[in-house]
Each structure stands twice: as C-alpha cells, then as structure tokens.
Amino acid sequence: MFAVYAKEPNQEKPLDSLVVGERPEPSVPEGWVRVAVKAASLNMHDIWTLRGVGIKPDQFPMILGCDGAGVLDDGTEVVLHSVVNAPGWQGDDTLDPKRTLLTEKHQGTFADYVIVPKRNAVPKPAGLSFAEAATMGTAWLTAYRMLFVKSGLKPGQTMLVQGASGGVSTALVQLGRAAGLRVWVTGRTEEKRALAEQLGAHQSFESGARLPERVDGVFETVGKATWGHSLKSLKPGGVVVVSGSTSGPDPSADLQRVFFLQLRVLGSTMGTRDELADLLSYLDLAGIRPQIGAELPFSEAEQGFQSMLDGATAGKIVFTR
Template sequence: MTAVVHGNAAGLTGVRVTEVPSPRPGPGEVVVALRAAGLNHRDLFLVGARGPGDAPVVLGSDGAGVVVAAGPGAAVEPGTEVVVNPSLDWDEPGGVPEVPAILGVPTDGTFAEYVVVPAKNVAPKPAHLGWSEAAALPLAALTAYRALFTRGGLRAGDHVLLPGIGSGVATFALAMAKAAGATVSVTSRSPEKCRRARELGADRAVGSGEDWRTALAEPVDLVVDSVGSATFGQCLSVLRPGGRLVSLGATTGAEVSLSLREMFFRQISVLGTSMGSAREFSQMLALVAEHEIRPVVHRTYSLDDGPRALADLAAGDQFGKLVLTVD
C-alpha cells in the first residue's frame, strides 16, 4: 500500500511517499481503509525529534474510513464507516496516563491507504460530515472537548478566550463553546484570521498586539491557551477572580514567569490538559452530531502530496485543518 513514511533523515527531509506492506488485524483489531487523514502539529514534532537511526514509520494520528477486515473478537462489522480515535489505552477521563499513548509513532499511523487499530478505537462517522471533515476531528476535537468541558468546566453564559485562533484545536473550541452557550473572544496577529473567526461566530476578535483587558471590555471566565509563553501573562491578566486557565500547548515556548500572589489572591486556577479518554471521544462525537458542528478544513491534499502538506503545516498560515485524501 502507499504511505507517507518518515525515516533515513532527520526532520521534514526524511518524509517520503513509498510502498509498505498492508496491515493485517490481530485479535480485537480492525483494518480501516482510509478515505482521509488529518494533519496535526504532533506530526511535525515527531519528525523533528526522530533521527537517521530510527526505523521507518508511517506518520499520522487522525483518520476516517471504512472497516474492511476484523480480527478475532473484534465487534465491528466490515463495511462500517468510522472515525479513528487516536488516543490509545485511555478509557475514562479520570484515569490520566503518565504519558498519553497516541496512534502514529512509534506505531504505524494513518497517512496510508490502510491502518490497523484496536476495534474499541473506532466509532461511527457522524452522518452529517464528509470524509475530509471527519478525518479532521479526532486529535484536535478531542483535545478541545476535554480542555473546555472536563478541565475547564465550561458553563452556558461563560466568557471564553481563545488566544491564537486558527489552529485546529482553537477552531474546534470556538464551535464547541458557542454550541454550549458561551460568549467567545479570540486573538490573532492576523486580521484575516480575526475576520474568519467572526464569520464562524466569535463575539470579539482582538489583535495580539492590543491591550486585551481594554479590548475585551469584560473579564474572562475561561482561557484555553495553546500559545504558551508569548501570551501567558496577558491570559492571566484578563481572567476574573476565580477564573480558569487551561494550558494545552506551548508553540511560542514552555517557560513562563508569573506572580504567585496574583494567582492566590485572585484565586486563579491553572490547569493542564492533553488529548482525552475514550469516554470523552464519544461525548465529543455526540456534541458534534447534536449541533452538526463542521470542522474547518483549510485545504486538502492527495496522499502523494503528504510531504508538501507537512511543509505547509510547518509554515503555519492555515486557518483550520489540513487533510490528506485517499483514493
């Protein structure tokens, strides 16, 4: 089968499209013929961390397709249209693993014609979504769901701030928070991304260089931040007393400076999150189906264009998700 593989060289120069053996299902596993696969910044992190001595591996965590084979004990019928849950061996929200296990490196992932996964890691594709939209869901939508609801305790009427709008997680968080009845503000360096966010329902869009406290006009109940050090201070400053900040990424750096007095006098909660459990994946899909949430797909590429898609992801100009389509 055709696959996007990393090996033989470090970074993006080690990404190539090649032929690899098709997978076979073991006990409790299914083979999914993929129709589309979503890209994530995790893919870039992994290729950057791997070296020339690492064994070749099929990249990709997100995917959607049709089950074509089932191993012994797998209770999923061939022919079922599914979306793949890339969060492995994490069943309940409270059972947080030391390090989340995610499909794709060190196991073969979804940038291929076929992938083998545990049967419990596939779920019926939401009927209102096309293949590219369904493939854009898994990792980013699961992360956004847990950040907003499990960790952030989002309630109807809350004021939510999403710094750095444009990423897959942030665009999902915008749609989910609006569906839950929240007021949503976003920030971006890009006026075009601010404009797109307003079109998708954001109540306010603020430039990254502005004074957020003045521009937002009212205190924030919940911040969901993936930017990191560049925005951390401003995120804390706009929270109301008793507000919550959920951190799920550090694209501008992981080291921050903060005043502990400001935190404890104002009783701010700072919470970390990453990925999510199988139960949260089911809850996320139910929310997507109930409100007919549609992922924002910035661009699609053929599987043969996988290396170019990863390079475009690294450039960071997209608004929403990049997706590979599989014939």
C-alpha cells in the same frame, strides 16, 4: 501500500525526513482491526515526529498521522481514536502512564491502511464526511475536553481563545458559540481574526491587546508568547486551560497573580474514547461542521506540512484519497 512516513528524525530540517512512498501492509493482531483510510488530518504532533520528539530513533521509519476516518473490512464507517492504552487499562484513557499515540509506537494513518485496537474504531455519523470526521480525533477532541470536561464554564460566561486559526482554536470557537458562551479570540493577522469571527467568535483582538473586560476562562495552546496575557485577562477565580505550548514550553509562571487572584491552571491532553463518541454525537445534534482550511490528496502531503510549518493555517489541513 502507499504511505507518507518519516524515514528518520531530523530536528533542524524536519521536512527532509518526509517520504511519500511505499511501506509494508500491516498484519492485524487479535483484538485489533484494519481500517482502509479515506481521510486523515495533519497535526503539530506529526511535525514533532519528524523532529524525533516523543519517538525513539530505532522506531523509524514511522508512518505519520494521528487522526483518520475510514472503513472497516466489514464496511462499517469509523472515526479513529488515536490514544492507544496498555492492555487491561481501566479508567480515563488519558491518565494511563503507559498510553501512547499513533505514530509514537504504532504506525499512523497516512497510508492505505492502519490497524488500531477494536475499541479505537468509533462509528462515524452518517452526516459527517470522511474529511470532516478525520479532524475529530485530536484537535476537536482536545477542544471538547478543554471546554466541557475541564473548564467548568457555563453558558453566558466569557471565554478567550488564544490564537485564532489553528485546529484546536477553531474548534473551541465553534463549540463555545454553540454552547452559549461569549467567545473572544486573539489573532496575529486580520485574516485570522476574520476567520474566527466567521466561525462564531463575538469579538476578535490583536495578540496581546487589552480586552474590554476580564474573562471567566482562557484556552491556551500557544504558551510562552501569550501566557502573560492569558493570566492578566482572567477575572479573580478564573481558569486557564492549557493543552499545548507551540511557541515554547517555558512561560513565566507569575505565581503571585495565580495565588493572589486564586486563578486555576488546568492541564488537558487529548480526550477519552467515550468523549470522542460524545463529541461526534454533539456535532450531529448541533449541526456543527469543522473548519477545513485545506484539503489535499495524500500525494501532496509535503505542501500541507510546509503550510503548517509556516503557520499558514485557516483550520485543519486534511489529506484525502
């Protein structure tokens, strides 16, 4: 079957490991289902897989793609939940110490077919296209959990999103606006800030800019480059919710500010299968649609990977067939 995969880990030149070609069609074990993939979205996790992060060398070649939407053999249209739990796990999907993601142990979605546990195939709302649904499982689910499960923010309060144009950031802007929060964002370029305002941000600022006032919550996916600004932007008792560190994982903790102002620092990773179902229902009810920055055929996957490496994103990059 057709697939886009990583042939081997390559830390320095990840795209040299990217192959658009053929892989064996998967067999379907008991309790799993086969999904004919109609669309799948690109995540930074796919770049990390090409670099060999979070995956052992003997697990290559690995079909890429955490997210996807498609059709079961019986014709049911589904969205994929990419967190695969250990057999018998009970509780929050994201707290399972033996959990894994598609592309870490199990082959991913950038192919004609992918297999997942039956519970990981969530019914797709009819109002969402396959391309839109394919953005839900990682970026949008991460944003939903950060905002609605972790932050504790309420309508009328002010939130700051660091970085204006990535998949999680654009989702946070849209979700925050729909939930009745005042949404501020930072962005490196005028184009990125304009995109955030187009999606519903009330104000946008240059990266590191002094804000008109301190905020109730900050949403962090950038890390080292923005961490100091995030802490300085918070009101006493405010919260920063962290789900990534794309500019580096080693920010200065600034512990004096944390304890003196009684700031809360919360980690957030992905989300649960039930949260994904709630997210899909919420988008359907609110009429929200994800920002897709580029939609490309799977055969042009390398172009999408290069855009992500270059930081040339304006929402999610989606591959379709």
